Amino acid sequence: xxxxxxxxxxxxxxxxxxxxxxxxxxxxxxxxxxxxxxxxxxxxxxxxxxxxxxxxxxxxxxxxxxxxxxxxxxxxxxxxxxxxxxxxxxxxxxxxxxxxxxxxxxxxxxxxxxxxxxxxxxxxxxxxxxxxxxxxxxxxxxxxxxxxxxxxxxxxxxxxxxxxxxxxxxxxxxxxxxxxxxxxxxxxxxxxxxxxxxxxxxxxxxxxxxxxxxxxxxxxxxxxxxx
Ligand code: CTP
Numbered sequence: 001x002x003x004x005x006x007x008x009x010x011x012x013x014x015x016x017x018x019x020x021x022x023x024x025x026x027x028x029x030x031x032x033x034x035x036x037x038x039x040x041x042x043x044x045x046x047x048x049x050x051x052x053x054x055x056x057x058x059x060x061x062x063x064x065x066x067x068x069x070x071x072x073x074x075x076x077x078x079x080x081x082x083x084x085x086x087x088x089x090x091x092x093x094x095x096x097x098x099x100x101x102x103x104x105x106x107x108x109x110x111x112x113x114x115x116x117x118x119x120x121x122x123x124x125x126x127x128x129x130x131x132x133x134x135x136x137x138x139x140x141x142x143x144x145x146x147x148x149x150x151x152x153x154x155x156x157x158x159x160x161x162x163x164x165x166x167x168x169x170x171x172x173x174x175x176x177x178x179x180x181x182x183x184x185x186x187x188x189x190x191x192x193x194x195x196x197x198x199x200x201x202x203x204x205x206x207x208x209x210x211x212x213x214x215x216x217x218x219x220x221x222x223x224x225x226x227x
Contacts (some may be wrong), residue, residue: 001009004173011219013212016083016133017041018058020076022103024125027113028225032098033179036060038149041208043068046094049212054086058097076100087137087219092145092215095134096173102127127161138168143226145218147171151179160190170218173211179204189214 017039019032036057043055046063053068056079064070072084073079076099087093105126115121134148148169150160153176160174172190179185186200187207197214199207 005097009050011216012027012048012054012089013046013215014054014056014086014090014093015039015046015055016058016079016095016097018044018060018062019098019131020058020079021074021101022076022100022130023074023107024104025108025110030100030103030127031059032100033180034058034060034098036144036207037181037183038179038185038204039094040065041094041204042094042096042211043197044092044194045205045208045212049216051212054090056082056097063166074207076103077138080131080133080136082218083133083137087144090144091219092147093137094147094211094215095169096149097133098151099133101130101131104128132167134169135167141168143222145170145222146217147173147215148174151175151177157188157190160188163191164192171214173207174197187211 018036019034019112021029021031023029035225040062043053047065047067053069059074071082071166073082079097079099103140130152137145141209146169148163148167150163150172152159152174156174160172164172170192174188175185175188184201185207189197199210
């Protein structure tokens with residue numbers, strides 16, 4: 001992919017969005033519930049602010065926001081490859097994708113057929129763990145800003161802090177299952193130092209603006225301490 005020149009104030013922000021799809025056979029797959037709306041809203045807001053944006057998207061029905069470089073991927077491993085590439089010269093990452101934690105241990109080359117001689121039979125599907133994309137890039141994030149998401153159905157704050165530590169992120173945006181496929185969401189943004197900001201029942205567009213702003217402020221304060 002050809003690299004575009006950046007102006008001084010312009011950041012290169014990488015945003016991931018949507019689910020990943022882990023194929024069982026050519027016609028079936030495992031996936032996560034995710035419309036991609038949050039990630040696309042973030043990419044749109046970042047581009048509107050004049051940043052260079054690489055949007056790595058799983059299979060979703062969303063239009064590419066103006067001014068955004070979109071890379072379409074299918075599986076978690078595809079997303080990891082695209083992410084590693086884009087992250088190389090990035091200033092920040094916002095990881096809104098709903099990555100599938102497991103994939104089938106093998107993908108069948110042909111359609112998985114029922115055995116007509118065994119009606120009602122129980123079948124099993126062996127799964128293996130996918131790489132953790134955020135933890136992988138978090139390990140070598142250096143002074144880049146990394147924001148992860150956490151979708152929790154209980155004990156949210158404690159689990160979100162745990163994820164921030166395990167994946168070495170600077171922020172975690174915590175939300176609940178009500179955000180899935182919806183146009184609005186409730187998010188608690190947790191920073192490393194424990195600082196928290198909360199937006200309840202706001203549009204994803206509104207939250208996207210705040211998340212981009214948090215990344216900008218973090219990067220600006222880092223570069224101020226360096227000069
Ligand atoms: N994530 C990732 N790679 C994975 C799984 C998750 O990069 N294999 C990222 C998500 O994009 C998100 C963050 O990690 O930014 C947290 O994702 P979440 O699904 O809430 O947590 P998991 O790490 O998958 O843990 P669990 O499913 O046990 O809650």
